[in-house]
Amino acid sequence: MLLLKNVSKWFGGLPALQDVSFGVPRGRITALIGPNGAGKSTLINCISGVDTTASGQILLETRPIERLPAHGIADLGVARTFQNLKLFARLSVLDNVLTGLTVAAERSFFRSMLRLPALRTQERQLRLKALEALDDFGLAEKANWPAGALSYGEKKRVEMARAFVGDPRLVLLDEPVAGLNADETARIARHIRQKRGAGHTMLLVEHDMELVMDVADQVVVLDSGRCIAGGSPEAVRSNPLVLDAYLGRMEATA
Numbered sequence: 001m002l003l004l005k006n007v008s009k010w011f012g013g014l015p016a017l018q019d020v021s022f023g024v025p026r027g028r029i030t031a032l033i034g035p036n037g038a039g040k041s042t043l044i045n046c047i048s049g050v051d052t053t054a055s056g057q058i059l060l061e062t063r064p065i066e067r068l069p070a071h072g073i074a075d076l077g078v079a080r081t082f083q084n085l086k087l088f089a090r091l092s093v094l095d096n097v098l099t100g101l102t103v104a105a106e107r108s109f110f111r112s113m114l115r116l117p118a119l120r121t122q123e124r125q126l127r128l129k130a131l132e133a134l135d136d137f138g139l140a141e142k143a144n145w146p147a148g149a150l151s152y153g154e155k156k157r158v159e160m161a162r163a164f165v166g167d168p169r170l171v172l173l174d175e176p177v178a179g180l181n182a183d184e185t186a187r188i189a190r191h192i193r194q195k196r197g198a199g200h201t202m203l204l205v206e207h208d209m210e211l212v213m214d215v216a217d218q219v220v221v222l223d224s225g226r227c228i229a230g231g232s233p234e235a236v237r238s239n240p241l242v243l244d245a246y247l248g249r250m251e252a253t254a
């Protein structure tokens, strides 16, 4: 589905990503782990076009996307959530999810302008789709609440509903359970597994190793901008390089 070839990125002369190469297979969950500052968010930003890639190639199916702007990449079916929630607090929960559909809707806007009844039908269909996405994430009854009035855990689920609403080809999840309690984390894990069961492809950045080991099909490990290991969750968990760079350190501070 997605292939990264020697992706590099610098910030003011300091390398954030160095020659990162790996693949994200279709219908699977690939987890990206590593210590703080390893480059995980930078990589997600490069894939989604929020950041520009300095060198290397990012192929979606076979199409290079590393020079496309964020909206062009979204248009190709790459959706994401953000580590720091990016919801419109005063808009309703439903309208927030609708923003995940605007790319597709805008494409047919001018066509629809010529046929007003068709535009109304389309709007009804979009709202229905957004409601279904909210229902998937257990939030249908709060569709008309202002997003700012929801709990932190609910906001995280709205972000996920917005990412999945347009049936994306690939979803980038940036720390979906950061700051959540055990119950909320288990709930998100359930949703992630459901989406995988429905055939979705995901790249999951997460520090919660229990979640990663639970849901991931393969794990890629970044350290100081370099890919230091990759493989099944079991293989990565017992890899001495990974234990030394990340997992061992986590246990030491737990």
Ligand SMILES: Nc1ncnc2c1ncn2[C@@H]1O[C@H](COP(=O)(O)OP(=O)(O)OP(=O)(O)O)[C@@H](O)[C@H]1O
Pocket (backbone or CB within 6 Å): 011, 012, 015, 016, 034, 035, 036, 037, 038, 039, 040, 041, 042, 043
């Ligand atoms: N906009 C920026 N300007 C300058 N340096 C940046 C910027 N964004 C990230 N960096 C640097 O790039 C490196 C990688 O950061 P990044 O946020 O991608 O790491 P991360 O693995 O996502 O960390 P965390 O787990 O803490 O979120 C770090 O050294 C960071 O300080």
